Amino acid sequence: MTRAKGPDRFVSARIGVPDLDASVAFYQTYVGLELVKNEGDRAFLRAGLPHHALELVHRPGIPKAEVAAITFATGKRDVLENRRESVAKLGYDVRPLSEGTAAYCADGFAVTGPNGLEWEFVHGYYEYVEPPFLVSTPDRIMHPFVRTDDYGATLQLATDGFGLQISDYVEDAMTFLRCEDRYHHSLALLKGSEFRIQHFSFIVADFDHLMRARARAQSHGITIKTDLVKHSGSTTIAFYLLEEAHGPEIELSYGHRRFSEEDHETAEPRRLASGARTEFDLWRESDSDWRGLH
Ligand SMILES: [Fe+2]
Numbered sequence: 001m002t003r004a005k006g007p008d009r010f011v012s013a014r015i016g017v018p019d020l021d022a023s024v025a026f027y028q029t030y031v032g033l034e035l036v037k038n039e040g041d042r043a044f045l046r047a048g049l050p051h052h053a054l055e056l057v058h059r060p061g062i063p064k065a066e067v068a069a070i071t072f073a074t075g076k077r078d079v080l081e082n083r084r085e086s087v088a089k090l091g092y093d094v095r096p097l098s099e100g101t102a103a104y105c106a107d108g109f110a111v112t113g114p115n116g117l118e119w120e121f122v123h124g125y126y127e128y129v130e131p132p133f134l135v136s137t138p139d140r141i142m143h144p145f146v147r148t149d150d151y152g153a154t155l156q157l158a159t160d161g162f163g164l165q166i167s168d169y170v171e172d173a174m175t176f177l178r179c180e181d182r183y184h185h186s187l188a189l190l191k192g193s194e195f196r197i198q199h200f201s202f203i204v205a206d207f208d209h210l211m212r213a214r215a216r217a218q219s220h221g222i223t224i225k226t227d228l229v230k231h232s233g234s235t236t237i238a239f240y241l242l243e244e245a246h247g248p249e250i251e252l253s254y255g256h257r258r259f260s261e262e263d264h265e266t267a268e269p270r271r272l273a274s275g276a277r278t279e280f281d282l283w284r285e286s287d288s289d290w291r292g293l294h
Pocket of ligand 1: 145188200251
Protein backbone atom coordinates (compact mmCIF):
# COMPACT_ATOMS: atom_id res chain seq x y z
CA MET A 1 0.00 0.00 0.00
CA THR A 2 1.33 3.44 -0.81
CA ARG A 3 1.92 5.74 2.09
CA ALA A 4 -0.55 8.61 2.52
CA LYS A 5 1.53 11.71 1.81
CA GLY A 6 1.93 14.78 3.98
CA PRO A 7 2.79 18.38 3.09
CA ASP A 8 5.84 19.14 0.98
CA ARG A 9 7.11 21.71 3.42
CA PHE A 10 6.53 24.23 6.17
CA VAL A 11 5.94 27.47 4.31
CA SER A 12 4.87 30.36 6.54
CA ALA A 13 3.86 31.77 9.90
CA ARG A 14 1.50 34.52 10.99
CA ILE A 15 2.64 36.70 13.87
CA GLY A 16 0.80 39.54 15.58
CA VAL A 17 3.11 42.44 16.41
CA PRO A 18 2.59 45.70 18.35
CA ASP A 19 4.57 47.91 15.92
CA LEU A 20 4.26 46.70 12.34
CA ASP A 21 6.80 49.00 10.71
CA ALA A 22 9.43 48.24 13.37
CA SER A 23 8.90 44.50 12.91
CA VAL A 24 9.12 44.76 9.13
CA ALA A 25 12.43 46.59 9.53
CA PHE A 26 13.68 43.94 11.97
CA TYR A 27 12.98 41.04 9.63
CA GLN A 28 14.43 42.89 6.65
CA THR A 29 17.60 43.92 8.41
CA TYR A 30 18.45 41.03 10.71
CA VAL A 31 16.86 38.02 9.05
CA GLY A 32 17.29 39.15 5.44
CA LEU A 33 13.65 38.80 4.36
CA GLU A 34 12.27 40.79 1.45
CA LEU A 35 9.16 42.88 1.94
CA VAL A 36 6.49 41.72 -0.52
CA LYS A 37 3.70 44.02 0.57
CA ASN A 38 2.86 46.33 3.48
CA GLU A 39 -0.86 47.03 3.66
CA GLY A 40 -0.58 49.19 6.75
CA ASP A 41 -2.32 46.73 9.07
CA ARG A 42 -0.37 43.73 7.88
CA ALA A 43 2.76 42.96 5.91
CA PHE A 44 4.13 39.99 4.01
CA LEU A 45 7.83 39.12 3.80
CA ARG A 46 9.49 36.34 1.85
CA ALA A 47 12.55 34.08 1.79
CA GLY A 48 13.17 32.13 -1.41
CA LEU A 49 10.39 31.58 -3.92
CA PRO A 50 7.16 31.15 -1.91
CA HIS A 51 4.90 34.20 -1.70
CA HIS A 52 5.65 34.81 1.95
CA ALA A 53 7.42 33.21 4.88
CA LEU A 54 5.89 35.63 7.38
CA GLU A 55 2.61 37.48 7.58
CA LEU A 56 2.89 40.17 10.24
CA VAL A 57 -0.40 41.47 11.58
CA HIS A 58 -0.50 44.84 13.34
CA ARG A 59 -2.00 44.46 16.82
CA PRO A 60 -1.44 47.74 18.65
CA GLY A 61 -1.21 47.44 22.42
CA ILE A 62 -0.10 43.83 22.76
CA PRO A 63 2.96 43.72 25.05
CA LYS A 64 4.96 41.43 22.78
CA ALA A 65 4.62 39.55 19.52
CA GLU A 66 2.20 36.60 19.45
CA VAL A 67 2.30 33.74 16.98
CA ALA A 68 -1.15 33.09 15.50
CA ALA A 69 -0.70 30.45 12.79
CA ILE A 70 1.64 28.00 11.12
CA THR A 71 1.15 26.92 7.50
CA PHE A 72 2.20 23.77 5.66
CA ALA A 73 1.98 23.45 1.86
CA THR A 74 1.58 20.72 -0.72
CA GLY A 75 1.90 20.86 -4.48
CA LYS A 76 -0.71 18.14 -4.91
CA ARG A 77 -4.45 18.65 -4.71
CA ASP A 78 -5.19 15.04 -3.71
CA VAL A 79 -2.86 15.39 -0.71
CA LEU A 80 -4.81 18.44 0.42
CA GLU A 81 -8.11 16.59 0.09
CA ASN A 82 -6.78 13.54 1.98
CA ARG A 83 -5.48 15.72 4.77
CA ARG A 84 -8.74 17.61 5.05
CA GLU A 85 -10.39 14.24 5.69
CA SER A 86 -7.70 13.04 8.10
CA VAL A 87 -8.00 16.14 10.24
CA ALA A 88 -11.80 15.96 10.27
CA LYS A 89 -11.56 12.31 11.32
CA LEU A 90 -9.58 13.39 14.38
CA GLY A 91 -12.55 15.55 15.36
CA TYR A 92 -11.23 18.95 14.35
CA ASP A 93 -13.57 21.58 12.98
CA VAL A 94 -12.20 22.15 9.48
CA ARG A 95 -12.59 25.79 8.50
CA PRO A 96 -11.65 28.07 5.59
CA LEU A 97 -8.22 29.66 5.52
CA SER A 98 -7.58 33.08 6.98
CA GLU A 99 -7.83 35.95 4.53
CA GLY A 100 -4.08 36.55 4.46
CA THR A 101 -3.32 32.94 3.50
CA ALA A 102 -6.33 32.34 1.22
CA ALA A 103 -5.32 35.27 -0.97
CA TYR A 104 -2.03 33.61 -1.91
CA CYS A 105 -2.83 29.96 -2.60
CA ALA A 106 -5.22 27.90 -4.69
CA ASP A 107 -7.02 26.15 -1.85
CA GLY A 108 -6.63 24.98 1.72
CA PHE A 109 -8.13 24.63 5.16
CA ALA A 110 -7.44 25.69 8.74
CA VAL A 111 -8.02 24.08 12.12
CA THR A 112 -7.51 25.39 15.60
CA GLY A 113 -4.99 23.02 17.12
CA PRO A 114 -4.23 22.32 20.75
CA ASN A 115 -3.36 25.50 22.69
CA GLY A 116 -5.31 27.66 20.22
CA LEU A 117 -2.64 27.74 17.53
CA GLU A 118 -4.02 27.87 13.97
CA TRP A 119 -2.71 25.12 11.71
CA GLU A 120 -3.17 25.74 7.99
CA PHE A 121 -2.73 23.30 5.11
CA VAL A 122 -2.60 24.78 1.62
CA HIS A 123 -2.33 23.65 -1.97
CA GLY A 124 -0.91 25.76 -4.80
CA TYR A 125 0.87 28.32 -2.62
CA TYR A 126 1.80 31.24 -4.85
CA GLU A 127 5.46 31.59 -5.67
CA TYR A 128 7.84 33.87 -7.46
CA VAL A 129 10.10 32.77 -10.30
CA GLU A 130 13.19 34.31 -8.71
CA PRO A 131 14.44 34.63 -5.14
CA PRO A 132 14.88 38.09 -3.62
CA PHE A 133 17.79 40.04 -5.13
CA LEU A 134 19.44 40.68 -1.80
CA VAL A 135 23.06 40.28 -0.80
CA SER A 136 22.14 38.30 2.29
CA THR A 137 18.81 36.50 2.42
CA PRO A 138 17.80 33.09 3.76
CA ASP A 139 16.99 30.32 1.33
CA ARG A 140 13.82 29.47 3.16
CA ILE A 141 11.87 29.29 6.38
CA MET A 142 12.44 25.82 7.81
CA HIS A 143 10.41 25.03 10.92
CA PRO A 144 8.56 26.10 14.01
CA PHE A 145 9.71 24.74 17.36
CA VAL A 146 6.63 24.25 19.53
CA ARG A 147 6.76 23.78 23.29
CA THR A 148 3.42 22.44 24.43
CA ASP A 149 1.58 21.19 27.49
CA ASP A 150 -0.68 19.25 25.13
CA TYR A 151 2.08 17.18 23.55
CA GLY A 152 0.13 14.02 22.69
CA ALA A 153 -2.70 15.77 20.88
CA THR A 154 -0.28 18.06 19.05
CA LEU A 155 1.80 15.11 17.91
CA GLN A 156 -1.33 13.33 16.70
CA LEU A 157 -2.48 16.38 14.73
CA ALA A 158 0.97 16.65 13.11
CA THR A 159 1.20 12.95 12.16
CA ASP A 160 -2.27 11.43 11.72
CA GLY A 161 -3.79 14.77 10.74
CA PHE A 162 -1.23 16.71 8.70
CA GLY A 163 0.81 13.65 7.63
CA LEU A 164 4.30 14.59 8.81
CA GLN A 165 6.71 11.72 9.42
CA ILE A 166 8.78 11.24 12.54
CA SER A 167 12.55 11.52 12.13
CA ASP A 168 13.62 11.25 15.78
CA TYR A 169 12.04 10.90 19.17
CA VAL A 170 13.94 12.09 22.23
CA GLU A 171 12.61 9.77 24.92
CA ASP A 172 8.93 10.63 25.40
CA ALA A 173 9.52 14.38 25.60
CA MET A 174 10.43 15.61 22.15
CA THR A 175 9.76 14.75 18.50
CA PHE A 176 11.33 15.96 15.27
CA LEU A 177 9.05 15.64 12.22
CA ARG A 178 9.67 15.97 8.52
CA CYS A 179 7.71 16.82 5.39
CA GLU A 180 7.94 15.35 1.90
CA ASP A 181 10.89 17.64 1.09
CA ARG A 182 12.87 15.20 3.30
CA TYR A 183 14.64 17.76 5.50
CA HIS A 184 15.23 16.28 8.96
CA HIS A 185 12.63 18.48 10.62
CA SER A 186 9.98 20.89 9.49
CA LEU A 187 8.44 20.81 12.95
CA ALA A 188 9.85 20.15 16.41
CA LEU A 189 7.59 19.43 19.39
CA LEU A 190 8.72 19.58 22.99
CA LYS A 191 6.67 18.50 25.97
CA GLY A 192 6.54 21.37 28.45
CA SER A 193 4.53 22.81 31.30
CA GLU A 194 3.27 25.67 29.13
CA PHE A 195 2.58 26.44 25.48
CA ARG A 196 4.98 28.60 23.53
CA ILE A 197 6.29 28.80 19.99
CA GLN A 198 9.91 28.80 21.02
CA HIS A 199 11.40 29.68 17.66
CA PHE A 200 11.12 29.81 13.90
CA SER A 201 14.10 28.63 11.94
CA PHE A 202 15.47 29.99 8.66
CA ILE A 203 18.12 28.34 6.53
CA VAL A 204 20.93 30.40 5.01
CA ALA A 205 23.15 29.40 2.10
CA ASP A 206 26.46 28.86 3.86
CA PHE A 207 28.63 29.56 6.87
CA ASP A 208 29.64 33.03 5.62
CA HIS A 209 26.00 34.09 5.41
CA LEU A 210 25.47 32.83 8.93
CA MET A 211 28.44 34.68 10.34
CA ARG A 212 27.64 37.91 8.50
CA ALA A 213 24.11 37.87 9.91
CA ARG A 214 25.55 37.20 13.36
CA ALA A 215 28.04 40.06 13.05
CA ARG A 216 25.30 42.46 11.95
CA ALA A 217 23.12 41.54 14.92
CA GLN A 218 26.06 41.90 17.30
CA SER A 219 27.15 45.26 15.97
CA HIS A 220 23.59 46.65 16.15
CA GLY A 221 22.95 45.42 19.69
CA ILE A 222 20.31 42.85 18.74
CA THR A 223 19.95 40.17 21.42
CA ILE A 224 21.62 36.91 20.53
CA LYS A 225 19.73 34.61 22.87
CA THR A 226 21.95 31.63 22.14
CA ASP A 227 25.18 31.83 20.22
CA LEU A 228 26.62 29.21 17.91
CA VAL A 229 25.46 25.66 18.51
CA LYS A 230 25.61 22.45 16.50
CA HIS A 231 22.40 20.42 16.36
CA SER A 232 22.74 16.66 16.31
CA GLY A 233 19.56 15.65 14.49
CA SER A 234 19.54 18.15 11.65
CA THR A 235 23.36 18.68 11.67
CA THR A 236 22.83 22.45 11.40
CA ILE A 237 25.04 25.11 12.89
CA ALA A 238 22.86 27.89 14.25
CA PHE A 239 22.40 30.93 16.44
CA TYR A 240 19.24 32.52 17.83
CA LEU A 241 18.05 36.12 17.85
CA LEU A 242 15.40 37.29 20.27
CA GLU A 243 13.48 40.56 20.18
CA GLU A 244 10.14 39.93 21.84
CA ALA A 245 8.39 42.83 20.12
CA HIS A 246 8.89 41.10 16.79
CA GLY A 247 8.42 37.43 17.41
CA PRO A 248 9.71 34.35 19.16
CA GLU A 249 13.38 33.45 18.86
CA ILE A 250 14.59 33.42 15.26
CA GLU A 251 17.04 30.65 14.48
CA LEU A 252 19.43 31.28 11.62
CA SER A 253 21.14 28.09 10.55
CA TYR A 254 22.79 26.27 7.73
CA GLY A 255 23.56 22.69 6.76
CA HIS A 256 20.18 21.06 7.40
CA ARG A 257 20.39 17.32 6.70
CA ARG A 258 18.05 15.75 4.17
CA PHE A 259 16.97 12.14 4.14
CA SER A 260 17.66 10.12 0.99
CA GLU A 261 14.54 9.16 -0.95
CA GLU A 262 14.90 5.60 0.27
CA ASP A 263 15.41 6.53 3.92
CA HIS A 264 12.48 8.93 3.73
CA GLU A 265 10.22 6.00 2.85
CA THR A 266 11.72 3.29 5.01
CA ALA A 267 13.63 4.70 8.00
CA GLU A 268 12.17 4.02 11.42
CA PRO A 269 12.33 6.97 13.83
CA ARG A 270 15.39 6.93 16.04
CA ARG A 271 14.70 6.85 19.77
CA LEU A 272 17.33 9.08 21.31
CA ALA A 273 18.30 9.38 24.94
CA SER A 274 17.78 12.83 26.44
CA GLY A 275 20.71 15.18 26.93
CA ALA A 276 21.84 18.67 26.05
CA ARG A 277 24.18 17.37 23.37
CA THR A 278 21.49 15.25 21.78
CA GLU A 279 18.73 17.82 21.89
CA PHE A 280 20.53 21.08 21.50
CA ASP A 281 24.25 21.35 21.01
CA LEU A 282 26.77 18.67 20.10
CA TRP A 283 29.56 21.03 21.09
CA ARG A 284 28.50 21.27 24.75
CA GLU A 285 31.22 20.33 27.18
CA SER A 286 28.69 18.40 29.18
CA ASP A 287 25.48 16.59 28.32
CA SER A 288 23.87 18.23 31.34
CA ASP A 289 24.66 21.80 30.25
CA TRP A 290 21.31 23.28 29.16
CA ARG A 291 22.42 26.91 28.89
CA GLY A 292 20.39 28.63 26.21
CA LEU A 293 17.57 26.10 26.07
CA HIS A 294 14.76 27.01 28.36
FE1 LIG B 1 15.24 24.81 15.34
